[in-house]
Amino acid sequence: MTRSSLVVVIALAGLGLAAPASAQRVGPEPCAQTAQTADYGALAVGAVVVTHRHRFVGGDPNWDPRMGRFLGRVARVVRLSGVDERGCPGVRLDVDGGRWFWRVRDLSIGAEPPPTPQGPPSSARGPERCGLTEEAAVYGRVHVGGEVVLGRHRPVGGDENWHEDMTPFVGRAARVVRLAGVDEAGCPGVNVDLDGAEWFWRVRDVRVPVGDEPPVAYRPGLASDHGRPDGDDASPSAPDARVPQACASTDETVAWGALEPGRRVILGAHRAVDGERNWVDEMEAYVGRIARIVRLIGVDDQGCGLVEVDIDEGAFYWRARDLRLAEP
Numbered sequence: 001m002t003r004s005s006l007v008v009v010i011a012l013a014g015l016g017l018a019a020p021a022s023a024q025r026v027g028p029e030p031c032a033q034t035a036q037t038a039d040y041g042a043l044a045v046g047a048v049v050v051t052h053r054h055r056f057v058g059g060d061p062n063w064d065p066r067m068g069r070f071l072g073r074v075a076r077v078v079r080l081s082g083v084d085e086r087g088c089p090g091v092r093l094d095v096d097g098g099r100w101f102w103r104v105r106d107l108s109i110g111a112e113p114p115p116t117p118q119g120p121p122s123s124a125r126g127p128e129r130c131g132l133t134e135e136a137a138v139y140g141r142v143h144v145g146g147e148v149v150l151g152r153h154r155p156v157g158g159d160e161n162w163h164e165d166m167t168p169f170v171g172r173a174a175r176v177v178r179l180a181g182v183d184e185a186g187c188p189g190v191n192v193d194l195d196g197a198e199w200f201w202r203v204r205d206v207r208v209p210v211g212d213e214p215p216v217a218y219r220p221g222l223a224s225d226h227g228r229p230d231g232d233d234a235s236p237s238a239p240d241a242r243v244p245q246a247c248a249s250t251d252e253t254v255a256w257g258a259l260e261p262g263r264r265v266i267l268g269a270h271r272a273v274d275g276e277r278n279w280v281d282e283m284e285a286y287v288g289r290i291a292r293i294v295r296l297i298g299v300d301d302q303g304c305g306l307v308e309v310d311i312d313e314g315a316f317y318w319r320a321r322d323l324r325l326a327e328p
Contacts, residue, residue: 027106031089034137035082036087040104047077049107051095059208067100076170083311094168097195115270126203130156130187137188138177141208146176148192151205156185165315166199173209177310195312196290229240240324247273254305259320263293267309268322273302283316290326 028039045047049075054061059202062084075095084101087202091107126148127140142148152170153162161183174194182188187204191197215232239245242254259265268285270277276301292310300306 031083031105032087033083033089034087037144038083039248040080040089042109043077043080043091044081044109045077045102045111048074049091049093049102049109049175051078051102051105052091052106053110053262054106056105057088060086062086062088062090062101062103067096067102070096070100097144097168104129112196114169117209126206126208127188128204129180130204132182132186132188134181137179137182139188139190139203141204142179142190142203142206144176144179146208147173147207148176148190148201149263150192150201151207152251153202153205156187161185161187161200161202163199166195166201166263169195169199177313193289197292197310198290215306234275239321243323243327244305247299247302249299249303249305251298252300254320257322258325259293259296259305259307259323260296261293264290264326265293265307265309265323266290266326267311267318268324270319270322273304276302278302278317278319279301280316281311283318286312286316 008240022289027266028041030039033039051067051070052067053071054063062185070093074092075094077240078094078098079092080088081092081162084103084123089104089143090101092100116136126142132138136172150169150172152161152167167190173192174192176190177193177197178191180189180191180200183200187202189197189200190206192201236303242258244257246255246291249255267289269284270279289311291309293307294310294314297306300309300317306317307320307323308314
């Protein structure tokens with residue numbers, strides 16, 4: 001019931017910032033702690049750090065290769081995140097949108113926060129025009145499935161159409177999942193995969209990678225909870241009581257509960273039913289991401305309801321029982 005896998009290759013340059021020579025290693029070093037006793041040393045929410053690759057602890061680095069693109073970056077702590085399976089305290093950072101768990105023992109301090117990028121170079125921007133209607137929107141080289149680098153919105157007639165929650169994504173690469181029409185200033189915009197299609201990004205303030213920018217292999221999403229503490233309300237693993245859990249249904253009898261087209265959901269890994277998960281490894285990249293339901297499909301061979309979502313452009317079918325509603 002799964003469709004072909006989707007691999008996106010994105011071109012992106014200029015994301016790295018070298019750690020300053022004066023930066024000092026953050027303690028404490030010990031692991032084997034619990035979420036209740038976790039010692040973060042000098043770190044607190046808002047602290048500025050530089051990222052480093054995790055060292056092995058008991059043979060486990062708790063590391064995903066996709067974290068490598070953030071190495072050496074200056075970042076701010078946005079959440080103290082408990083401990084991982086080796087009992088190493090960790091935090092979430094703004095530089096990756098809070099996606100990955102960074103061990104405290106492998107961060108350093110002593111750096112100034114980086115300046116917020118104010119927009120991409122004019123030579124690579126999308127069409128500048130605003131004051132358009134949805135029917136007349138011009139997207140230029142920006143298209144669904146295409147790669148862009150996100151930029152902070154510049155004011156148009158005094159209107160920025162901006163929310164501070166968008167700031168962690170500025171300067172990062174993303175894939176366009178929807179041409180989103182125009183905003184109140186008549187500026188064309190898009191939704192992208194990086195933020196779960198949550199925000200409207202003006203075309204005039206994104207950059208389309210061109211020229212000799214080096215390719216960077218990129219797969220969106222969170223492959224595992226990667227150290228997220230038990231009981232965290234952002235965990236994708238807990239079943240949602242508002243979503244029917246029963247399988248052994250037919251296309252005619254399947255219950256959808258609160259699920260419907262347009263509903264925002266958090267994608268979860270499929271749990272086995274009669275020993276069958278209806279799962280492929282490529283789906284792991286989307287686990288924990290927010291998506292919108294495009295279509296209620298029917299049931300799979302185990303009688304579990306299936307839906308199609310926007311974030312993977314319909315590449316996979318997702319079992320309804322393993323989704324959680326994104327809204328409270």
